[in-house]
Amino acid sequence: MTTAAVGVLVATMLWSATRSSSAGMIGVDVALAVTALILVPVVIRRPRTGGVLAGVLVALSPVATPVASFAVLFLARNRPFRQAAAVAAVSVAGEAVQAFWRPVPSLPYGWRLVLMTIAYAALFGWGTWAQARNALLAELRDRARRAEREQERRVDEARAAERGRIAREMHDVLAHRLSLLAAAAGAMEYRPDAPPERLSAAAGVIRASAHHALDELREVITLLRSDDAESPTDAPPGQTLADLPSLLHEARAAGQRIEVDDPLGPPVEIPAAVGRTAYRIAQEALTNARKHAAGQPVRLVLGGAPGTGLRIAVSNPTTPHGGATGSAGTGLIGLAERAALTGGRVTHHVDATGRFHLTAWLPWPT
Numbered sequence: 001m002t003t004a005a006v007g008v009l010v011a012t013m014l015w016s017a018t019r020s021s022s023a024g025m026i027g028v029d030v031a032l033a034v035t036a037l038i039l040v041p042v043v044i045r046r047p048r049t050g051g052v053l054a055g056v057l058v059a060l061s062p063v064a065t066p067v068a069s070f071a072v073l074f075l076a077r078n079r080p081f082r083q084a085a086a087v088a089a090v091s092v093a094g095e096a097v098q099a100f101w102r103p104v105p106s107l108p109y110g111w112r113l114v115l116m117t118i119a120y121a122a123l124f125g126w127g128t129w130a131q132a133r134n135a136l137l138a139e140l141r142d143r144a145r146r147a148e149r150e151q152e153r154r155v156d157e158a159r160a161a162e163r164g165r166i167a168r169e170m171h172d173v174l175a176h177r178l179s180l181l182a183a184a185a186g187a188m189e190y191r192p193d194a195p196p197e198r199l200s201a202a203a204g205v206i207r208a209s210a211h212h213a214l215d216e217l218r219e220v221i222t223l224l225r226s227d228d229a230e231s232p233t234d235a236p237p238g239q240t241l242a243d244l245p246s247l248l249h250e251a252r253a254a255g256q257r258i259e260v261d262d263p264l265g266p267p268v269e270i271p272a273a274v275g276r277t278a279y280r281i282a283q284e285a286l287t288n289a290r291k292h293a294a295g296q297p298v299r300l301v302l303g304g305a306p307g308t309g310l311r312i313a314v315s316n317p318t319t320p321h322g323g324a325t326g327s328a329g330t331g332l333i334g335l336a337e338r339a340a341l342t343g344g345r346v347t348h349h350v351d352a353t354g355r356f357h358l359t360a361w362l363p364w365p366t
Contacts, residue, residue, distance in 0.1 A: 002040060002044070002070070003037065003040045003041065006037065006040050006066050006067055006070050007037055007040075009066035010033050010036055010037060010063055010064075010066050010067065011033070013033075013062050013063045013065060013066060014029055014030065014033045014063045016062070028060070028061065029061050029063050032057055032060055032061040032063050032064055033061075033063040033064075035057065035064075036054065036057055036063060036064040036066075036067040037067070039053055039054050039057070039067050039071075040067060040070065043067070043070065043071045043074055044074065047071065047074055047075045047078065047079055047083070047087075048075070048079070048083050048086075048087065050071055051068070051071035051072065051074075051075055051087035051090070051091075052086075052087060052090050054067045054068040054070075054071045054091070055068050055071070055087060055090030055091040055093065055094045056090070056094060057094070058091055058094030058095055058098055059093070059094035059095075059097035059098050060098070061098070061102075062098060062102070064094075065095070068091040068094065069091070069119070069120070069123055071087055071091070072084065072087055072088045072091055072120055072123045072124055072127070073123045073124075073126065073127045074127070075087050075088075075127070076088075076123065076124045076125075076126070076127020076128045076130075076131065077127040077128075077130050077131050077134075078131065081128065084124060084127065084128065085124065088120050088121070088123075088124045091120055092116065092117050092120050095112075095113065095116040095117075095120075096113055096116075099112045099113055099116070158334070162334050162337060166337075166338070166341065185202075185206055188202050188203070188206075239276065239279050240270070240272060240275030240276050240278070240279050241270055241274075241275040241278045241279055241310075242275065243279060244278075244279060244282060247279070247282060247283055247286070248260065248300075251286050251290075256286065256289070256290055256298065257296075257297040257298065258286070258297070258298045258299075258300060259297060259298070259299045259300070260300045260301075260302075261299070261300070261301040261302070262300075262301075262302045263302070263303055270310065270364060271342075271364075271365065273341070273342050274310060274342050274344075274362045274363065274364060277338050277339055277341070277342050277344065277362055278310060278312060278360075278362055280335065280338055281312050281314075281335055281338075281339070281346065281358075281360045282300065282312060282314070284332070284334075284335055285298075285300070285314035285358050286298060286300075286314070288332070288358075289314070289316045289356075292318070292319070292356075293316045293317060293318055293319050293356070294319070296316050296317045296318075296319065297316065297317075298314065298315070298316045299313075299314070299315050299316070300312075300313070300314050301313040301314075304364055305364065306364050306365065306366040307364070307365070307366040308364070309344075309361050309362060309363055309364050310361070310362045310363075310364045311359070311360070311361055312359070312360040312361075312362070313357070313358070313359050313360075314357075314358045315355055315356060315357045315358070316355070316356055317354060317355050317356075318350060318354050318355065318356050332346070332348055332358070335360070339360055339361075339362060342362055342363060343362075343363045344360060344361050344362035344363060345360070345361055346358070346359070346360045347359050347360075
């Protein structure tokens with residue numbers, strides 16, 4: 001394709017040259033045109049050598065000008081600056097020699113040399129700009145790939161850290177259940193003469209503990225097999241929804257404005273796992289508001305009832321720059337994983353007014 005395009009230009013230059021050349025020079029121009037076309041593949045494979053040869057041919061005939069121009073553009077796009085500049089200088093020198101011994105009557109020597117120099121300079125500049133642009137795009141693509149790999153690495157590390165935290169928390173829960181089971185079984189073993197009522201109560205403890213332990217173990221195994229999680233920072237052990245007033249007091253003491261709508265009223269009986277997750281959701285939402293919307297008021301709404309589930313909604317206006325602290329987004333994804341552990345869900349979005357909303361639903365059995 002390249003050779004054909006250059007060939008059309010060479011043929012045009014040859015036709016133009018033959019109109020003003022003698023019969024003897026026509027044969028020379030034809031031979032030089034064929035030689036110039038043969039140099040096109042040489043320019044592509046060995047640009048510096050092919051470009052210098054094309055510049056030499058330019059000194060003999062104008063039919064080599066298209067090949068020399070192509071060589072300057074090709075080197076400027078694909079080779080170092082010095083190589084391209086050297087070939088461009090050789091081509092301009094060839095044009096100067098050609099203009100001296102094959103003048104054009106209607107175009108003075110000085111003007112012809114200036115025009116050809118400008119033309120080669122334009123080709124050289126165009127090719128250099130294209131090479132710089134391609135290098136910049138390649139660097140940006142490489143940066144994007146590196147950033148993507150780095151983000152994937154951070155996600156993997158966050159996922160592993162969160163699963164480790166969940167595993168430790170579930171270990172504590174299972175240890176508690178199994179210790180109850182062992183104590184009840186030991187009582188039955190060492191006091192076989194105990195009243196039937198006490199033996200029945202011990203058997204009930206064993207059955208209930210085993211049932212809860214199996215349920216919690218099944219939940220954590222299902223969660224740890226999932227590939228959709230990242231890590232938040234963990235809530236302190238033992239803190240549940242009953243500790244929410246203390247959390248709000250600490251946040252307000254730090255200067256955060258919080259409006260609470262809590263129709264639940266005084267602390268209510270909520271399963272421990274659900275209470276811990278609810279506390280964690282509220283803590284992460286308030287932390288995100290402090291980090292990304294500093295100084296903005298936060299609204300926290302709690303609602304629900306046994307059998308319908310516990311609902312938590314947190315919203316706050318966003319700021320133009322999202323706060324001074326960066327975030328990889330692992331906290332919100334970690335909340336979704338913790339909610340999934342209890343059978344709940346967490347969603348978040350920014351509405352048309354620029355207000356951020358985080359909504360969670362957690363099961364609340366009757």
